[in-house]
Amino acid sequence: MSTDPGAAAPTGQRTDHVVKLLVTGPFNAGKTTLIAAISQTPVVDTDVATTGDEARIKARTTVAMDYGTYALDDDQGRVDLLMFGTPGQPRFQFMTDVMKGDVDAVISVVDGSDESTHTDAGNAMRALLVDLHAPLVVAVNRCDDPQHALLVARRLGALSSDAVVPCQLVHPESSRDVVVAALIAALERLERPGGWTSPLQRVVDALRSSSAAAA
Ligand SMILES: Nc1nc2c(ncn2[C@@H]2O[C@H](COP(=O)(O)OP(=O)(O)OP(=O)(O)O)[C@@H](O)[C@H]2O)c(=O)[nH]1
Ligand SMILES: [Mg+2]
Secondary structure (H helix, E strand, C coil): CECCCCCECCCCCECCEEEEEEEECCCCCCHHHHHHHHCCCCCECCEEECCHHHHHCCCEEECCCEEEEEEEEECCEEEEEEEEECCCCHHHHHHHHHHCCCCCEEEEEEECCCHHHHHHHHHHHHHHHHCCCCCEEEEEECCCCHHHHHHHHHHHCCCCCCEEEEECCCCHHHHHHHHHHHHHHHHHHHHCCCCCCCHHHHHHHHHHHHHHHHC
């Protein structure tokens, strides 16, 4: 999470906090649907007509990225939630590498009803997380059964500490549940020992260590 009070919000206004979520997963999983359900601004998408075998599954596919935002501005300041969606087709994998910096949490969307996509989804998810120290939420789409969702997430390689959310992303409230789980996972990471330290605590630590050095 960025807390630069001088940072510019995506709209050009000042912002106090920026929270960045990366939404990833295989072709047709539901990534664009999720971001569109939360974003207050029309999603900047890069969907084009699908070609090849995948054209039989759906007419359009994301080729570069999705980008959606959600802003909260109250008496405690402005928070901008930025959601970046990756393309699902493996040939556009390089875009995930471009987008993955500084993310606060990763949402891995997988189609719970299409087992044929799970091996590749698991490989891509584990490869992404190797050098990305961000918490993970596995969103098992087109799935109502928490037990089945857990099974799918474990097969993908999720850890028992990772959040798993069965969802129906066509329903906006289900997308909200997934994003809330990602924000909670990011918060828990910040509060964990060794994670984020509050600015006040950092000043306390610095003062204590300088007085110890002077003694
Ligand atoms: N029945 C059902 N359809 C869904 C659900 N979520 C998404 N869809 C549909 O599945 C299709 C694919 O969704 P997208 O959001 O485009 O998937 P994507 O992961 O962005 O796909 P790519 O960018 O091509 O990889 C769309 O037609 C959605 O309306 C769901 O929960 N249930
Ligand atoms: Mg998409």
